[in-house]
Amino acid sequence: VIRKSDGSVLPIARGYQPPKADNLGQVVVPGALVSCNLDAVGICNPVLGSRTIVLSAKPLLLPDTDTIQQRLLVIVMDYSACRYPATMNQTTVRTIFLGRKGDGSGGIAQRYTQCSYGKFNLNTTAFKVITAKSTVPCTDVAVKQCADWRIAQDGDARAKAVLGEKEFSSFTHYAYIIPGNMSNSQCAWKGLAYLPGQQIWLKSTTYSVSRWSTVMQEALHNYGGLWHSWENGVEYEDYSTAMGSGVACPNAPELAYLDWATPAPGGDRIDSNLLPAGTALTFSLPATYLSPDGNYLRIVPDWLPSYRTNVDAKNLYIAVRVNKGGDSSMTLYYANKLNIHEVNAIMVRQYVYSDRKVSFVTAAAPQSRTNLTAYKLVVYGGSWVSTDILRIHVCRYQSSLTECPS
Known part of the structure; x- marks a missing residue:
């Protein structure tokens, strides 16, 4: 899709694939500034053989690592003319997002703040819910x-x-909630989002808008960089x-990417220099x-031959979850x-x-030893040193597990 300056989107003609580079050799990336010819029905339909020029080589929408106060407009869709009336009222939606008190101390807003340590929040003052009863003729497309x-x-x-x-444009993001009886055969998804973007789509169902982790997944897609786990x-x-499919906050590599958490002291890059074979490092x-x-470790297994290839090079992230x-x-x-967790080591920030x-x-588990044979690494779960603080040890070996402490 192409996003216009007012935040609305235009579909691109089905089957069209944008070029990997423009006519000057500049790479075309998501978020780049482009222009497009519109056909009679308002669909972006590039002319065959037309020149492509990147007006801005840098994506216009980059992951936001500052504290976010999202100004969200929730639009409850009402397609009564098509026999699909809204099945969720505004009061219910407001409670789902802001909690029973309506102040963000509960609901989805609370989870956003908890999971992000206060870096990703709903602006409860700006938050608004409206019901949009379609006045246009019923269409199969919708x-x-x-x-x-x-x-x-x-x-x-x-x-x-x-x-x-003016007020519509004052919101930073938009959520569309479709009627519950429109949720089965027509819409075979739990939620949708643009990555990156400003819009998400949810269903009036328990597993969609009523499940905070589903909403959070779609919301984080909007900020770019986070795909599925x-x-x-x-x-x-x-x-x-x-x-993924959990009712839980993001995992360690996701927290690291979002800059919501920091590694343990000395644990940001545990490579062959920091971790010689047969020795162990200890962290709490x-x-x-x-x-x-200091809530995670990043293992950089550059001792593996596979680490020299873009496809196979992976980093490990270790964190304690309670x-x-x-x-x-x-x-x-x-x-x-x-x-x-493991994650591609090359595609971190440059992609x-x-x-x-x-x-x-x-x-x-605590008091356990785990042999990660693919990484020639041993991870020891130690003892709890304080409430929900776990001592752990890591050791790498060259040939055999016996090189590390038992």
């Missing part, structure tokens, strides 16, 4: 094809009519994070819910243990919107 761009166009048009252009080679299968890690300070705070609903498979494929590797 209600049968569930085209996100058309739903957004319908919602935006009605919102602007109710609020006016994997486990056992399956996308979404990581239940230790909202970016607080559970991620406790503090953003089912309290924002992680209170985390399942016991992950909770009260060390969580170990801003590419999928680095964050993947859960394993969970290690």
Whole structure:
């Protein structure tokens, strides 16, 4: 899609693939500034053979690592003319997002603040919910094809009519909630978002708008850089994070990417120089819910031949997860243990919107020893040294596990 200056989006003609580089050799990246010819029905339809010129080589929407106060407009879609009336009222939606008191001390707003340590918040004063009853003729594009761009166009048009252009443009982000009885065959998703962007789409269902982690996943997509989290080679299968299928805060590599947390002292780059073979390093890690300070380790296994290739080079992230705070609903498979994730080592910052494929590797209990054979690394879960602070040790070997302490 192409986003216009007023925040609305235009669909690109089906089948069109933008070039990897423009006619001058500049790489075309998501978020770049472009122009486009519109056809008679308002779809961006580039002319075959036309020249492509990147007007701004730098993406216009970069991940925001400063404290965020999101100004969110929630638009409850009402397609009564198509026999799909709104199935959620404004009071219910407001409670879901801001909690029973309506002040952000509960609901989704509370989880945003908890998971981000206060760096990602809903602006409760600016927050607004409206119901958008479509006044345009019923179209299959919206209600049968569930085209996100058309739903957004319908919602935006009605919102602007109710609020006016100035107030509509004062919001930084927009959420569209579709009717519950439109949620099954037409819309085969739990939530949608632009990555990067300003818009998300949710259903009037328990697993969608009523599940804070689903909403958080879509919201974080908007800020770019975070895709879905994997486990056992399956996308979404990581239940230790909202970016997978978990009811939990982001995992360690996601926290690191967002700049919401910092590594333990001496734990930012544990490579072959810092960790000679047969030796061990010791750290005390607080559970991620406790503090953003010093709550993870980053292992850089440059001792592996595979680390020299862009595809196979991976870093490991180690953090302690406890089912309290924002992680209170985390399942016991992950909770009260060390969580170990891997992520592509090359695609960190230079590929801003590419999928680095964050993947859960394993969970290690206290008083345990885990041999990560693919990395020739041993991770020891030690003892709890204080409330939800765990001592851990790491050791690498060249040939055999016996090179490390037993």
